Amino acid sequence: MTEEVAVTATPEPAVTVTPASALPPPENSGGVLFAARPSLIRAMNEQLLLEHIRQRGPCSRAELARVSGLSKPTVSLALDNVERAGLVRIAGQRTGVPGRSARLYEIRPDAGLVLGLDIGLDYVRGAIVDLSGEIRARQSLRVHATSVRGRVAELVGLADLLCEDARVSRPAIPQPVIGSPGVYDPRRNAMKLTGGLRGWDRPAALTGLREAFGPSLVMENDVDAAALAERALGHGREVDHFAFVHIGTGIGMGLVLGGQLLRGAHGVAGEIAFMPLSGGAGADEHEARKRGTLEAAASAAGVVRAARRGGMRGAVSARRVFAAAAAGDERAMAVVAEEARLIAKTICAVVSVVDPDLIVLGGGIGRAPGFAEAVTVELEHIAPVMPAIRVSALGTDAVVDGCLASGTELAWGQVMTVLPTAQP
Numbered sequence: 001m002t003e004e005v006a007v008t009a010t011p012e013p014a015v016t017v018t019p020a021s022a023l024p025p026p027e028n029s030g031g032v033l034f035a036a037r038p039s040l041i042r043a044m045n046e047q048l049l050l051e052h053i054r055q056r057g058p059c060s061r062a063e064l065a066r067v068s069g070l071s072k073p074t075v076s077l078a079l080d081n082v083e084r085a086g087l088v089r090i091a092g093q094r095t096g097v098p099g100r101s102a103r104l105y106e107i108r109p110d111a112g113l114v115l116g117l118d119i120g121l122d123y124v125r126g127a128i129v130d131l132s133g134e135i136r137a138r139q140s141l142r143v144h145a146t147s148v149r150g151r152v153a154e155l156v157g158l159a160d161l162l163c164e165d166a167r168v169s170r171p172a173i174p175q176p177v178i179g180s181p182g183v184y185d186p187r188r189n190a191m192k193l194t195g196g197l198r199g200w201d202r203p204a205a206l207t208g209l210r211e212a213f214g215p216s217l218v219m220e221n222d223v224d225a226a227a228l229a230e231r232a233l234g235h236g237r238e239v240d241h242f243a244f245v246h247i248g249t250g251i252g253m254g255l256v257l258g259g260q261l262l263r264g265a266h267g268v269a270g271e272i273a274f275m276p277l278s279g280g281a282g283a284d285e286h287e288a289r290k291r292g293t294l295e296a297a298a299s300a301a302g303v304v305r306a307a308r309r310g311g312m313r314g315a316v317s318a319r320r321v322f323a324a325a326a327a328g329d330e331r332a333m334a335v336v337a338e339e340a341r342l343i344a345k346t347i348c349a350v351v352s353v354v355d356p357d358l359i360v361l362g363g364g365i366g367r368a369p370g371f372a373e374a375v376t377v378e379l380e381h382i383a384p385v386m387p388a389i390r391v392s393a394l395g396t397d398a399v400v401d402g403c404l405a406s407g408t409e410l411a412w413g414q415v416m417t418v419l420p421t422a423q424p
Contacts, residue, residue, distance in 0.1 A: 042077075042081070045068075045070060045078045046078045046081055047416050049070075049075065049079065050082060050107070052068060053105055054107055054131075058092070058104035058106045060104055061103070061105075062102060063102075064105075079105060083105070087415060088106065088107055088108055089105070089106060090106075091104045092104050107131050108131070109131055109134060110131075111130075111131050112174060112175070112408075112411035112412070112415055113128060113166075113168060113173045113174065113175070113411070114130075114175045114404055114408050115163075115170075115173045115175070115177070115213075116128075116176075116177050116178075116179070116400045116402075116404040116407055117155055117177070117400070118178075118397075118399035118403065119155060119178060119180050119222075120143070121143065121197060123396075124140070124154055124155055125139070125399070126139055126155075126158050126159060127397070127400050127404060128162050128163070128165075128166045128168070128173065129408065131412065131415070136165070136166035136168075137165035138162075138397070139158060139161050139162055141157075141161075147199065148200065148202055149208065151200070152205065155209070155212070156212045159176070159213070171214070174216060174411060174414060175216055175218070176213040176214070176218070176407070177217075177220055177406050178219055178220065178403065179220050179221070179225040179399040179400065179402065180200070180219055180220070180222055181193070181195045181196075181222055181250060182197075182200065183221055184206075184267060188203060189206065190203040190205065195250045195273070196291070218406070220402070220406055221252070222252070223270060224270065224402070225254075225402030225403050225406065226244055226254060226392075227242075227243075227244035227256055227261060228254070228405045229394055229398045229399070230254075230360050230392060230394065230402075231256055231259070231261075232401070232402075232405040233401060234393060234398075236256060238358070239357040240256070240257075240259045240357075241256065241257050241354070241355070241356045242356050242359070243350055243356045243360070244392070245347065245350075245360070245361055247343060247361065247365040248299070248300055248362075248363030248366065249300050249363075249364070250291070251273045251295040251363075252271065252272065253270040253272045254270050255270050255350075255354065255356075257354060272350070273292030273294050273295035274293065275292070275294045275346060277293060277294045277342060277345055278294065278296070278342075279338060280297065280302075280341075281306035281309040281335070282297045282298065282305045282306035282335075282339075283297040283302070287301070287302075294342070297342060298339060298342045298343060298365075299365075300364065300365060303318040303335060303339055303365065304316050304317060307321045307331070310332075312332065321335055322365070322369070326370065336374065339365070340375045340377075343378075344375050344379040344382065344383075345382070347383070347387075347389075348382045351383050351387060356387050357388065358389075359388070360391070360392050361375070361391050362391075362394070366391070366392070367392060372389050372391045375389060
């Protein structure tokens, strides 16, 4: 979230009421002081007011003067500037209170649009949002492509459908964000650790996406994006330190500490698929080399493998295994119990290192009925402290919503750089 403390804590006239000669020169400055340029002060005032309007919704000039600490003439000048720039508009008037009715200002929704896309094994999903937070369009399509070029084409096709629904052109959207398995590798200019998304780690994949979506394209790890959505819309709103643990066709974690997503020095913070944890009949050495030890044992494929080795027959899927366990099938119950123990060990390792307040479970397995309770029971036996464990309620659009949240912050930053009084 954008911080306002540095701006709001400084009274508006501070740069003029205190003579420069009365202040000690900064260390190593050679005794030379420079006054802030008026254009910079005006830009800071405009940014401050835009942030207040964004956070509070429609505001009058008097309200903005009160919450910002700026004088009414300064507020009026700043609002006039950002209104001429097309960043705010009049939302109506407040009536029913003593005195003259006050005009209310709101962020102009079409001052910036964000496209969020999620590329998964079975579906591609996406949405377009404006700066007011309104979803202009949302779609999902089943994946049919088997090649990198085909997957890129399906993403572009989905984006075009969304733009048609939102009545905008694709080039008119300044900020596209794509949630994808893996992390960006700058040495190869490609994604890596892409799990079961075959061929997605080839440079051609990223090249095709950039050709389609332009240089402002941002690639976001899909589980990190889901954690951002949890922070903006879900259980993560309540705490500053939490881990979003996704267990489904793959395994991953998004870690939020101090309200900020932790990415790490190489972007692989949260790639818990490679934790050297294994156990049960789901383990597979060949898969572990490709996807990581934990993911090979505890992902949906590991659950299916364990169930078949345990004697289940027919069309076995992770969903069927959990349903059979809920119905009392002893073979399936043993598989689910081992899965809960393995995930509890993983969470214990996370708790021991970063001590989060909350663990949010997502993905098809993470959200399976009763699984969070089973993990909690196992974790109570081994963890040094117990975080709260909750099941994500965001559903299948979590990655898209996280991409929209990330893209909105980026788009908002772009808006701030084009303020009429901002200087390079």
